[in-house]
Amino acid sequence: MAAMAQAGENLRQAIEAILTSSEDLAETLGRLVDTLAAGLQRSGYELGCPIATVALEAAASSEAVRTTADAAFGSWLDVLQRRLLEAGLNAADAERRALLVLAALEGALILARARRDTGPLAAVRDELVALAS
Numbered sequence: 001m002a003a004m005a006q007a008g009e010n011l012r013q014a015i016e017a018i019l020t021s022s023e024d025l026a027e028t029l030g031r032l033v034d035t036l037a038a039g040l041q042r043s044g045y046e047l048g049c050p051i052a053t054v055a056l057e058a059a060a061s062s063e064a065v066r067t068t069a070d071a072a073f074g075s076w077l078d079v080l081q082r083r084l085l086e087a088g089l090n091a092a093d094a095e096r097r098a099l100l101v102l103a104a105l106e107g108a109l110i111l112a113r114a115r116r117d118t119g120p121l122a123a124v125r126d127e128l129v130a131l132a133s
Contacts, residue, residue: 008072
């Protein structure tokens with residue numbers, strides 16, 4: 001659980017650093033996806049989301065894994081939601097959009113690993129950038 005929590009915090013910090021690096025929301029969302037794609041390629045498509053991998057395998061049988069994964073995902077959603085609020089969305093829209101962004105990223109990472117191709121991340125990048133423009 002400690003390793004999951006640390007990985008979640010490390011990724012939260014990286015997400016926050018990227019999303020606050022520019023006032024242009026579309027640019028920062030694009031950079032976030034590009035960073036994830038580059039990391040996936042560097043790992044030979046072995047390392048996607050460290051939280052999702054464990055959660056998919058063990059969350060149903062371990063409450064500790066489930067709550068740790070939920071906390072990590074929640075911290076990432078908080079960062080995304082804050083950034084969307086800063087971009088002018090109201091609270092309800094920012095919450096929904098943050099969920100959309102995270103779900104799209106997690107799904108694209110899984111598909112990219114399975115295909116050994118960053119195409120799904122590129123598609124999500126293009127849609128998120130268009131949505132934020």
